Amino acid sequence: MxxxxxxxxxxxxxxxxxxxxxxxxxxxxxxxxxxxxxxxxxxxxxxxxxxxxxxxxxxxxxxxxxxxxxxxxxxxxxxxxxxxxxxxxxxxxxxxxxxxxxxxxxxxxxxxxxxxxxxxxxxxxxxxxxxxxxxxxxxxxxxxxxxxxxxVFVLPGTHSKWVRVEGGRIIGFRTFMTGEMFDLLRRHSILGRLMPEGAPKGGEPGEAFDLGCELSGSGTLLHHLFSVRSRGLLGKTAPEQLADYMSGLIIGEEVREARTFFTEAPSPVYLVGRGDLASLYRRALAHYDLQSAALDDxxxxxxxxxxxxxxxxxxxx
Amino acid sequence: MxxxxxxxxxxxxxxxxxxxxxxxxxxxxxxxxxxxxxxxxxxxxxxxxxxxxxxxxxxxxxxxxxxxxxxxxxxxxxxxxxxxxxxxxxxxxxxxxxxxxxxxxxxxxxxxxxxxxxxxxxxxxxxxxxxxxxxxxxxxxxxxxxxxxxxVFVLPGTHSKWVRVEGGRIIGFRTFMTGEMFDLLRRHSILGRLMPEGAPKGGEPGEAFDLGCELSGSGTLLHHLFSVRSRGLLGKTAPEQLADYMSGLIIGEEVREARTFFTEAPSPVYLVGRGDLASLYRRALAHYDLQSAALDDxxxxxxxxxxxxxxxxxxxx
Structure with a gap:
């Protein structure tokens, strides 16, 4: 190199x-x-x-x-x-x-x-x-x-990548359709209908995001995602928090699975990407006990x- | 009753x-x-x-x-x-x-x-x-x-339900967003673009569906779904088979997870629903060693x- x-x-x-x-x-x-x-x-x-x-x-x-x-x-x-x-x-x-x-x-x-x-x-x-x-x-x-x-390099986005480098070579990587999945569900699914239009994110992710991460610890998104709807319907999560909650479920599931492929990797994990997305990932990585360092793109x-x-x-x- | x-x-x-x-x-x-x-x-x-x-x-x-x-x-x-x-x-x-x-x-x-x-x-x-x-x-x-x-009753559909009945009462159930997920991905995602328009299904599900079921045995859809794209791009699965493959991935993940909630249930599982969907589910249930009996709606x-x-x-x- x-x-x-x-x-x-x-x-x-x-x-x-x-x-x-x-x-x-x-x-x-x-x-x-x-x-x-x-x-x-x-x-x-x-x-x-x-x-x-x-x-x-x-x-x-x-x-x-x-x-x-x-x-x-x-x-x-x-x-x-x-x-x-x-x-x-x-x-x-x-x-x-x-x-x-x-x-x-x-x-x-x-x-x-x-x-x-x-x-x-x-x-x-x-x-x-x-x-x-x-x-x-x-x-x-x-x-x-x-x-x-x-x-280990994590590149969040439409198709999030986890990349393992050893001796200056990329020896393995995995793709997760995290960003596209969030976008599809937000814009086209029954779940998106419960969320207020264009709610600006801004600031740090909150409790709803953490709750989603917590639930992502076991099971499958196919099931967990429906809780976005049932929480909304039953008034357990406020409408303006539902997108954050869904984001925690999806990013959490990515991190839960991805880390199993990179268990031997040195710490910290390097996070490459935009500020707001990077801050969500840092939070999810921390939830799964992974230390991270952020790099800009x-x-x-x-x-x-x-x-x-x-x-x-x-x-x- | x-x-x-x-x-x-x-x-x-x-x-x-x-x-x-x-x-x-x-x-x-x-x-x-x-x-x-x-x-x-x-x-x-x-x-x-x-x-x-x-x-x-x-x-x-x-x-x-x-x-x-x-x-x-x-x-x-x-x-x-x-x-x-x-x-x-x-x-x-x-x-x-x-x-x-x-x-x-x-x-x-x-x-x-x-x-x-x-x-x-x-x-x-x-x-x-x-x-x-x-x-x-x-x-x-x-x-x-x-x-x-x-x-145990399985009701496939937009929001698939697994329902446990004991003593004539519904004692538990779980929802999976299987049908909606398939539809979103088919119609709005980058994966759908690789699939020919309106390819009629017809007949029994094939090898591509089984391959999807097989892969669903571990890991997460968020990662597996991207293989619909990479298989298509690299010519490993024919375009007209990609929807079947994706269906196997999604229904397979539903069955893999759902059965863990209903381990004590008697056999067979009762499957309620349309013919073509029921035949996909019967195949996925068999892949996971669950016997099923079909009921019409x-x-x-x-x-x-x-x-x-x-x-x-x-x-x-």
Whole structure:
């Protein structure tokens, strides 16, 4: 694993985190510092018939004109079959060098070459496959930022990932559909109807969240979720607390199960993500006696930067 | 428990199963035989501003004119707070007589009196409340039809119920959001997008369903569900099999958990419901070594009939 400071002599890096619903990018100096940022709603599901190449030209033409020698890398769903250029999944265990070797480059005519980061695939012990795309870059970025080469990384979100790293390589991971499940139930189920519209969260999670975590200790969501309704109907939980309670049930079940796959892992667990979600996870992790340390999601840019350097080093060999 | 044949000397019964999305009714002879049937899409969520009383008059005026002395009972969501007249939940354990005593009657002016069947509520050992409304009538109908006074009854559906009966009383039950969960995931999640539109089921469940059941043996749906996506993406399960696989995962998890609450129960488990759903459940129950016997959902009318007789007997005392 190379640390950004070891390789600060190369050129600029344009790091693009191009996901399903949005895009974030950074123009990074040769020493890894972020000089400029772009945030755009042009996620791959919102291209609406526009070519990804045209979106790219419009967003990045100016940076590239200023820094024609920059290394340009994109991670996330843009490298999937539904994206711009498919970068096939690399198999776990996979280290930084494997990921760099799996980069797939495409020429944007007359402008630049763009490298797409591969996702990772794994087959669990029970023969079931699992995949990630985008989170691998965050994890390697976290390793580079922290200067560590092992640990458990939790990346909450639509499809929450738990990732085990040993010797600088991702040796295992598990996906949980936690965020999507919450969203489906909130927006489309009979449970959502009992919850006030758009109640802003704000502040720390409360007692209702803890109650949900507590109940998640055994049994199954399929049963526990119905208690959101029965508590609401019988007046045992106030309507504005029901979403918090449901969140505790779902995140609690994720943590309960996930920790059984990572029992040998060192403490603390590293939590990568947005502030409000991270604070819910910290609370659920604590409920299950797991210590955690929070990292912000700037680690994606750090990951892309380190990957660009590793790629350059591989090219020189 | 009275058997219909003990009390065949009273008048006709109009039995109404009035649920969320539809309504079914039977005009029953004094001996319990179904003479005529009505099926209508006028479930309580489709009233669209019409008064329930007006729907009732339009559907049942003619039957009542012919049989002015008939006892009229309605079970299901029509007796909920969102329905016509609320019949408060009776607490478990509850027997047939408790249910009959909990009937709430309303006068439809100049036409008839209608009795609404109460739902049941329970507090589980972990302090969590649970409720049912409509299924209690099916279970008591099944008891009357089978001439038994104990057993475990499984009522698959949007909110699947497992009900334990001892000495003719419902002593416990658990709800699982199985049907709604399947529907949410099929219609609104990223998993549904991989499944062909409106693939007709038809025939027996296949290997993909069994594979889902197998995987449900440990762990959590939150994780297993993502394998619907990874199997689809990696070509390990064909698109037209993915819904069956997902169904096996969800129903399997229900059965895995539910049976732990009913370990002392006699065999077979009684399965009440539609043919195609019943065949999925029979397969999942067999996977978990539970013997089952299937009952059709005509048991609702048998339950309302027996309840009408019990009510008349209570009135005479």
């Amino acid at each position: 190379m640390h950004p400071s070891d390789i600060a002599d190369s050129g600029e890096v344009i790091a693009i985190d191009w996901g399903t619903s949005s895009l974030r990018a950074a123009l990074m100096a040769p020493d890894g510092a972020v000089r400029e940022r772009i945030a755009s709603p042009d996620g791959i599901m919102f291209a609406n018939g526009r070519r990804f190449e045209d979106i790219f030209r419009a967003l990045f033409g100016e940076w590239i004109a200023r820094h024609p020698g920059a290394t340009i890398l994109a991670s996330g769903m843009i490298g999937s079959r539904q994206g711009w250029v498919e970068a096939p999944y690399a198999a776990c265990p996979a280290g930084f060098e494997d990921l760099a070797r799996g980069l797939v480059f495409a020429e944007v005519e007359g402008l630049a070459k763009v490298g797409f980061v591969p996702g990772l695939s794994i087959e669990h012990d029970d023969g079931v496959p699992d995949v990630m795309r985008g989170e691998e870059t965050q994890v390697f970025g976290a390793l580079a930022s922290l200067g560590v080469s092992e640990g 700037g680690v994606t840019f750090a990951g892309l930067f380190a990957l660009a350097r590793t790629h350059r080093a591989q090219m020189k060999v | 009275m058997h219909p044949s003990d009390i065949a000397d009273s008048g006709e019964v109009i039995a109404i199963d009035w649920g969320t999305s539809s309504l079914r009714a039977a005009l029953m002879a004094p001996d319990g035989a179904v003479r005529e049937r009505i099926a209508s899409p006028d479930g309580i969520m489709f009233a669209n501003g019409r008064r329930f009383e007006d729907i009732f008059r339009a559907l049942f005026g003619e039957w009542i004119a012919r049989h002015p002395g008939a006892t009229i009972l309605a079970s299901g969501m029509i007796g909920s707070r969102q329905g016509w007249v609320e019949a408060p939940y009776a607490a478990c354990p509850a027997g047939f007589e408790d249910l009959a005593r909990g009937l709430v009657f309303a006068e439809v002016e100049g036409l008839a009196k209608v009795g609404f069947v109460p739902g049941l509520s329970i507090e589980h050992d972990d302090g969590v409340p649970d409720v049912m409304r409509g299924e209690e009538t099916q279970v008591f109908g099944a008891l009357a039809s089978l001439g038994v006074s104990e057993g 005509g048991v609702t009318f048998a339950g309302l009939f027996a309840l009408a007789r019990t009510h008349r007997a209570q009135m005479k005392v």
